[in-house]
Amino acid sequence: MSVALNNPLASLEQLETTISRRDGVSEELEEDLRNLGSELIESAGILLKLPQVAMATAQVLFQRFFYMASLKEFGIVEIGMGSLFLASKLEECFVRMTHLITVYDILIRRLKGLSTRTPLDAFSQRAYQLKNMAIAAEMQILRKLGFIVHVQLPYNLMINYLRILGLEDHETVARRAWNYLNDGLRTNIYVTHEPPTIAVAAIWLACRDEQIKLPCQIGQEWWLLFDVDSVNFKNVAAHIRRLYYKKLDGKNLPLYKDDMS
Numbered sequence: 001m002s003v004a005l006n007n008p009l010a011s012l013e014q015l016e017t018t019i020s021r022r023d024g025v026s027e028e029l030e031e032d033l034r035n036l037g038s039e040l041i042e043s044a045g046i047l048l049k050l051p052q053v054a055m056a057t058a059q060v061l062f063q064r065f066f067y068m069a070s071l072k073e074f075g076i077v078e079i080g081m082g083s084l085f086l087a088s089k090l091e092e093c094f095v096r097m098t099h100l101i102t103v104y105d106i107l108i109r110r111l112k113g114l115s116t117r118t119p120l121d122a123f124s125q126r127a128y129q130l131k132n133m134a135i136a137a138e139m140q141i142l143r144k145l146g147f148i149v150h151v152q153l154p155y156n157l158m159i160n161y162l163r164i165l166g167l168e169d170h171e172t173v174a175r176r177a178w179n180y181l182n183d184g185l186r187t188n189i190y191v192t193h194e195p196p197t198i199a200v201a202a203i204w205l206a207c208r209d210e211q212i213k214l215p216c217q218i219g220q221e222w223w224l225l226f227d228v229d230s231v232n233f234k235n236v237a238a239h240i241r242r243l244y245y246k247k248l249d250g251k252n253l254p255l256y257k258d259d260m261s
Contacts, residue, residue: 037076058087059185068144075256082137101130154195176206201236
């Protein structure tokens with residue numbers, strides 16, 4: 001990955017042909033697994049009562065990882081756990097390994113339609129396997145990303161942009177834009193575009209929903225105030241909107257590398 005000013009971004013070559021696709025994983029399956037893996041991270045983070053920034057950081061690390069590695073070699077459960085464990089350290093909200101694997105076990109069983117009444121036995125073989133997977137995954141993430149694990153998120157930028165546009169007090173727009181930023185974490189946009197572009201895309205989508213026409217100043221479109229290109233932010237917006245038109249069949253998706261045919 002080339003290191004940009006704010007975040008490491010995937011190269012054009014990485015985007016056109018990912019390692020997973022070279023390994024025979026279809027584009028649709030890769031997209032679904034990225035989506036589900038990010039969704040599991042968010043669900044686990046909520047159950048663990050982690051701050052939003054930790055969940056978001058973990059999701060970005062997860063997305064970055066799979067531009068450096070194949071889904072045939074690493075499963076979304078192990079990399080999801082490793083990403084969340086690492087992010088909890090980076091954001092100084094450390095989570096205990098026992099709690100992490102217990103929560104993931106509950107989510108996996110719930111996804112597969114199995115009973116979640118009996119919690120994971122911390123001394124069981126299953127717990128031992130999950131713990132080893134998470135520890136090994138954290139090291140793989142650090143190694144594959146070259147220890148470049150800084151993540152700049154667009155939330156504060158988005159709030160500042162709303163203030164500049166005079167919309168900081170419009171609760172509905174702010175809430176919708178925030179939700180779009182959250183939903184975007186299930187896609188690859190945080191690895192393909194810089195935070196200003198993502199923030200503008202979220203505002204644009206929110207204002208379209210609320211039928212709010214944003215101002216032009218001295219003949220310039222509003223997004224030029226933030227040095228953002230319209231083609232780029234509309235591409236981000238399209239990626240986010242695609243999420244709402246496709247139902248994710250998580251129950252039948254491969255969670256582990258051994259499940260990949």
